[in-house]
Amino acid sequence: MKFLLDHDVPDDLSYLLNELGHEVTLLRKSLPRDSSDEAVLCLAHETGSILLTCNRDDFLHLAATRPHHGIVIVIRRRTRGDERVALLRLLDRAGETGLNYNITFA
Numbered sequence: 001m002k003f004l005l006d007h008d009v010p011d012d013l014s015y016l017l018n019e020l021g022h023e024v025t026l027l028r029k030s031l032p033r034d035s036s037d038e039a040v041l042c043l044a045h046e047t048g049s050i051l052l053t054c055n056r057d058d059f060l061h062l063a064a065t066r067p068h069h070g071i072v073i074v075i076r077r078r079t080r081g082d083e084r085v086a087l088l089r090l091l092d093r094a095g096e097t098g099l100n101y102n103i104t105f106a
Contacts, residue, residue, distance in 0.1 A: 001096050003072075004044040006053035007033060012080050013052065013087055020091070025049060041066050050099050063103055070099045074106050 002023045005014050017024045027035075030043060037058045044051040050070035053059050059071055072090065077083045083106070090106040091099075098104070 001099065002047065002049040004030075004040075004047065004049040004051050006040060006051065006055060008054040009052050009074055010080055010083060012084060013074065016084050016087065023049075037062055038066065041068055041071075044071075045069060060103065068101070070101055071103045072099065072106050073103065 002025070003014075003017055004025050005027060007027050011026075014024045014026060025047065027040060027043075031039060037055065040053075041051060041059065041062050043049075045067050048069055050072060051059070051068065052072045052074060054074050054076060056073045056075075059073065063071055072087075074083060074087065077086065087106040090104060094102075094104060
């Protein structure tokens with residue numbers, strides 16, 4: 001799967017996704033830090049990527065009006081390890097078909 005990681009997603013989640021064989025693009029390598037959320041979602045859609053973000057409120061609103069290939073909202077947890085476990089569980093449970101074109105929470 002292809003993932004675009006928003007600025008607010010911890011880097012260790014990108015390492016995890018890479019280790020699992022997924023294609024990962026960090027937003028900071030593609031768009032300026034001050035890019036709008038709309039531009040971020042548009043880039044994810046144009047590249048066929050699932051967006052990983054911690055920005056729940058803004059992207060839930062945008063997803064209702066803009067096309068996307070899927071959004072995974074990472075819930076901040078006590079430790080980065082807990083966030084990795086939550087993402088692993090989601091990937092295991094949902095698989096590619098469960099993430100595509102859906103909004104999910106990890």
